[in-house]
Amino acid sequence: MKLGTVRGKIVANSALILVLMAAASLYSGFASLELSRSVEVLFQNNLAMEQLQDSLDQTEASFSEYLRTKSSDSLKDFIKVSTRLTDQSRNLNPDVYADEILLLQRDLSRAFDTYLKVAEGGVQAKRGRDIPGYAERFETAGRHARSVRILITDLKSRFLSQSLGAFSLYQRFIPGVLWSNAALVLAATLLGFSLLLRYSRRLTDPLARLAEAALAVGRGDYQTSIPSLDSRDEIGTLAGTFSGMQQSVRRSFLDLHTRAEVEKTLLEERMQVLELNHRLKDAELLALQTQINPHFLFNTLSAGIELAGAEDAHRTSAFLENLAVFIRYALTPPDRFVAIADEIECVNRYIWLLTLRFRERFAFDVGIDERILALEVPALILQPLVENAVGHGLADREAGGTVTVRGRWEGDEAILTVRDNGVGMSDDEIAAVQSDTDLASPIHGIGLRNVIRRIQLSTNGLGRVELESSVTGGLEVRIRLPLSSVGEPS
Amino acid sequence: MRFPLARAGWLFIVLFGLALTGATVMNLVLIGQTRKALDEGILGNKPPGAVLKYHVALIIPDSPDSFFDGLREGLLKAAGTEAVAIQVFKYHANVPDEAETYFQLCLTSRIDGVILYAGPDQMARRGDQASKEDVVFVPVGTLTPPRAGLGFVGSSSLLQGVEAGNQVVRRLGRSARVGLLLTSEGEEVPVEDPVYEGVVIALRSAPGAHIVQVSRARPGILSGEEAASALLKADPSINVLVCASAPITEGAAQVVVDQGRVGQVLIVGTDESPTIDRLVDKGVIAASIVRDSKKMGAEALKAFVGARNGVPFRRPVEVGFNVRTRQEVAP
Numbered sequence: 139m140k141l142g143t144v145r146g147k148i149v150a151n152s153a154l155i156l157v158l159m160a161a162a163s164l165y166s167g168f169a170s171l172e173l174s175r176s177v178e179v180l181f182q183n184n185l186a187m188e189q190l191q192d193s194l195d196q197t198e199a200s201f202s203e204y205l206r207t208k209s210s211d212s213l214k215d216f217i218k219v220s221t222r223l224t225d226q227s228r229n230l231n232p233d234v235y236a237d238e239i240l241l242l243q244r245d246l247s248r249a250f251d252t253y254l255k256v257a258e259g260g261v262q263a264k265r266g267r268d269i270p271g272y273a274e275r276f277e278t279a280g281r282h283a284r285s286v287r288i289l290i291t292d293l294k295s296r297f298l299s300q301s302l303g304a305f306s307l308y309q310r311f312i313p314g315v316l317w318s319n320a321a322l323v324l325a326a327t328l329l330g331f332s333l334l335l336r337y338s339r340r341l342t343d344p345l346a347r348l349a350e351a352a353l354a355v356g357r358g359d360y361q362t363s364i365p366s367l368d369s370r371d372e373i374g375t376l377a378g379t380f381s382g383m384q385q386s387v388r389r390s391f392l393d394l395h396t397r398a399e400v401e402k403t404l405l406e407e408r409m410q411v412l413e414l415n416h417r418l419k420d421a422e423l424l425a426l427q428t429q430i431n432p433h434f435l436f437n438t439l440s441a442g443i444e445l446a447g448a449e450d451a452h453r454t455s456a457f458l459e460n461l462a463v464f465i466r467y468a469l470t471p472p473d474r475f476v477a478i479a480d481e482i483e484c485v486n487r488y489i490w491l492l493t494l495r496f497r498e499r500f501a502f503d504v505g506i507d508e509r510i511l512a513l514e515v516p517a518l519i520l521q522p523l524v525e526n527a528v529g530h531g532l533a534d535r536e537a538g539g540t541v542t543v544r545g546r547w548e549g550d551e552a553i554l555t556v557r558d559n560g561v562g563m564s565d566d567e568i569a570a571v572q573s574d575t576d577l578a579s580p581i582h583g584i585g586l587r588n589v590i591r592r593i594q595l596s597t598n599g600l601g602r603v604e605l606e607s608s609v610t611g612g613l614e615v616r617i618r619l620p621l622s623s624v625g626e627p628s
Numbered sequence: 629m630r631f632p633l634a635r636a637g638w639l640f641i642v643l644f645g646l647a648l649t650g651a652t653v654m655n656l657v658l659i660g661q662t663r664k665a666l667d668e669g670i671l672g673n674k675p676p677g678a679v680l681k682y683h684v685a686l687i688i689p690d691s692p693d694s695f696f697d698g699l700r701e702g703l704l705k706a707a708g709t710e711a712v713a714i715q716v717f718k719y720h721a722n723v724p725d726e727a728e729t730y731f732q733l734c735l736t737s738r739i740d741g742v743i744l745y746a747g748p749d750q751m752a753r754r755g756d757q758a759s760k761e762d763v764v765f766v767p768v769g770t771l772t773p774p775r776a777g778l779g780f781v782g783s784s785s786l787l788q789g790v791e792a793g794n795q796v797v798r799r800l801g802r803s804a805r806v807g808l809l810l811t812s813e814g815e816e817v818p819v820e821d822p823v824y825e826g827v828v829i830a831l832r833s834a835p836g837a838h839i840v841q842v843s844r845a846r847p848g849i850l851s852g853e854e855a856a857s858a859l860l861k862a863d864p865s866i867n868v869l870v871c872a873s874a875p876i877t878e879g880a881a882q883v884v885v886d887q888g889r890v891g892q893v894l895i896v897g898t899d900e901s902p903t904i905d906r907l908v909d910k911g912v913i914a915a916s917i918v919r920d921s922k923k924m925g926a927e928a929l930k931a932f933v934g935a936r937n938g939v940p941f942r943r944p945v946e947v948g949f950n951v952r953t954r955q956e957v958a959p
Binding site for chain 1 (some may be wrong): 637638640641644645647648650651652654655658659661662663665666676677678679680683713714715716729732733734736737738739876937
């Protein structure tokens with residue numbers, strides 16, 4: 139089992155706590171044992187004195203028995219108990235100290251010695267049949283025994299007094315010992331609990347953080363940071379693996395996202411292609427229509443001209459003829475370039491048609507510098523402006539409306555102007571027309587924006603259209619065409 | 629919150645670790661103290677000091693008399709300079725056999741020397757017995773042993789009585805009516821008591837002065853009070869009380885104070901104590917004949933050491949006395 143593993147850590151920490159508690163319990167037990175031993179010690183001196191007195195009594199009894207019976211058993215008893223008494227008395231202090239109890243012990247030790255010598259002398263006298271000798275020694279031994287007893291009694295009394303004194307001193311410490319014992323066990327328990335909390339937290343914290351990160355990843359938050367764990371145990375391995383897995387998933391998602399973006403772009407491009415195709419089809423359809431309808435229109439108009447001629451309606455015949463020429467011009471492809479002279483002719487025919495319709499309601503004035511008549515400009519750039527002036531600027535005038543068309547050479551530009559005295563345009567409307575390039579916008583006339591757009595396209599942005607609305611009313615549309623885009627004047 | 633909690637965990641570990649260590653150390657210290665208390669008190673493991681050369685027993689009455697305190701003090705002081713251990717046995721003053729018991733005990737234990745305060749009787753026999761057991765025997769007391777050639781250290785009661793009589797004559801002259809309070813240690817009839825004899829000798833210098841009452845008092849102040857009160861009641865003409873011991877002196881002074889007869893009944897006391905000194909200073913006690921018990925102890929030890937060193941102790945040594953009066957006591 140390795141200590142670096144989770145199991146190893148759990149076992150090591152549990153062992154530490156168990157050892158701590160066991161040590162506290164053992165120590166507490168040891169302290170209690172020590173106290174109980176102390177109680178024994180309290181009275182051991184008195185017990186020793188009791189033993190000495192017992193031995194003395196037995197020695198005296200065996201000595202008397204031997205003197206009385208002279209039996210070998212009583213002699214053996216005497217030897218046995220006197221030897222024990224001698225051994226016991228050797229525990230007494232033999233030296234001279236300035237201490238009452240030690241001096242009493244010395245007295246007792248030497249008194250035992252004296253007594254035993256006299257008693258042994260009595261035994262020898264008895265064995266030697268020296269009757270006066272053993273009688274005298276028996277009496278002397280009795281006197282010494284009394285002295286010994288006095289000493290033993292004195293010592294017992296002093297030991298008891300000493301024991302009581304020591305006990306009261308000992309007793310004074312006992313509550314402290316017991317309380318400190320209890321405090322020791324309590325402190326060990328709390329320390330063990332603290333260690334348990336600390337180590338359990340240390341073990342479970344990384345797991346909790348890992349679980350939080352896993353929950354976040356589970357919710358789809360792949361940017362959440364995985365806690366970096368220094369531990370080399372299974373949790374550290376798990377965290378490392380999880381982090382790697384998160385990065386892998388993040389990379390996969392990034393790839394998917396990039397692929398989706400590409401697919402989206404492709405789809406949009408495909409949609410644009412489809413849209414273009416759609417418009418192309420419409421354009422083709424429109425082109426076909428524009429190819430079919432003019433034939434029908436011109437045939438019809440030719441039939442109308444012939445009919446008007448047959449009926450001598452020369453005015454109607456002229457109207458239809460001008461109309462047919464105008465329409466033929468208008469239906470020609472709009473991206474072609476024509477001479478300004480052709481544009482002026484187209485404008486004149488359109489004015490002839492308008493005059494036939496509105497008679498004296500509007501006045502038209504066309505004046506062109508001949509030097510620019512041969513310059514080529516995009517077709518149909520003047521007629522829409524005249525139409526716009528009549529249709530919008532002068533629409534509300536019942537009379538007095540004028541439209542002036544001019545063409546001149548100025549510096550390195552050819553300038554074509556169409557001016558009316560109608561309602562004009564506000565600055566906002568002018569700005570909107572000039573900035574609005576959406577041909578489908580319904581805000582202003584299609585013709586004006588169409589002209590502006592085609593001028594920009596045909597001159598690569600060099601030509602421009604200016605709108606100027608005067609304070610007294612009216613609008614002047616000025617087309618500036620640089621020589622580089624329209625050619626040299628003749 | 630994680631960081632503070634982690635730190636709190638460490639804080640608890642350190643705190644309880646310190647508590648555990650502290651409790652263990654305290655427990656060890658307390659157990660050590662109980663063990664020390666037992667070692668010193670029970671097992672005798674307390675260092676007893678140096679081994680001394682001689683072992684001497686002092687056998688004295690168990691009496692509150694300051695005389696014996698002085699005797700012991702003088703002996704211990706001298707013993708300190710001679711490497712002698714003193715063991716004290718106290719017997720009941722009214723049970724003289726106890727003194728004999730302790731004497732025999734000392735012989736059984738073959739102690740190096742015995743210093744015994746007792747009456748002169750049996751001193752010779754004890755001297756012989758001790759000599760037989762190779763024990764140096766030094767009798768001390770106030771009554772010189774009757775046998776010549778037996779060493780003795782004491783302050784003669786006869787001389788004490790003479791000095792007390794002189795103090796009475798000096799203060800009252802011929803008008804002295806003496807009440808004499810003796811100790812109960814003496815076995816002889818009062819007229820044979822050396823103190824009595826000494827007082828009588830001194831009073832002869834002032835014809836007319838005489839002892840009108842004699843009484844013995846047991847050891848203790850209350851016994852002294854009782855004897856003094858009885859004496860004054862028996863003969864109201866008594867104008868001076870001569871006391872043969874310190875407790876009797878203190879008891880008699882108390883009676884005189886209680887009866888309001890300070891100045892009417894003089895007290896000539898014996899020995900010294902803080903109470904006697906105070907009463908002398910107040911004038912309740914006219915004078916106190918102080919036996920030099922400290923010197924007696926010192927001389928007794930000197931005699932023992934001499935005997936151990938081969939100088940036979942065969943002559944009496946008189947340590948003398950001094951008279952304590954108000955002039956001496958006053959600061």
